[in-house]
Amino acid sequence: xxxxxxxxxxxxxxxxxxxxxxxxxxxxxxxxxxxxxxxxxxxxxxxxxxxxxxxxxxxxxxxxxxxxxxxxxxxxxxxxxxxxxxxxxxxxxxxxxxxxxxxxxxxxxxxxxxxxxxxxxxxxxxxxx
Numbered sequence: 001x002x003x004x005x006x007x008x009x010x011x012x013x014x015x016x017x018x019x020x021x022x023x024x025x026x027x028x029x030x031x032x033x034x035x036x037x038x039x040x041x042x043x044x045x046x047x048x049x050x051x052x053x054x055x056x057x058x059x060x061x062x063x064x065x066x067x068x069x070x071x072x073x074x075x076x077x078x079x080x081x082x083x084x085x086x087x088x089x090x091x092x093x094x095x096x097x098x099x100x101x102x103x104x105x106x107x108x109x110x111x112x113x114x115x116x117x118x119x120x121x122x123x124x125x126x127x128x129x
Contacts, residue, residue: 002041004089009033010078015069029069032081037062046093053092064088 015029036042036050036058051058058064066088068080104112 004034004039004041004085005082007034007039007041008082008085009035009063010081012074015072015077026072026074028072028074028077029067030074030077030081032066032078032085033063034066034085035061035063050089050092054088057088 009032011031011033012027013029013031014024014027036047036054039047042050050064054064057066064085066081066085068077068084070080071077
């Protein structure tokens, strides 16, 4: 995986949740922003692939946003953001194998039909004569 960290932009803000008196003073929520289309480390094909697969996470300005406010520590939240970002990029870069259509085996078809017959018999026996 390429090192994209020089192009990261970080914003911090006050996080909700636990923290007691500290919660109103410390900016522990971290937002990682990465502009996909202006990246110097990605080629054009990678940019298009990331844009297509992560379209829901890319805002109108073209920034891919990852947010973390799990921990009380800003540094830990920053590390979590970076891990999330690389996981997203790695998942977007993987190309799924094309499915080869196959036919069911004879035994699987027979067992399915046998199960349907048994169920049918069970329901027939429930009817009042």
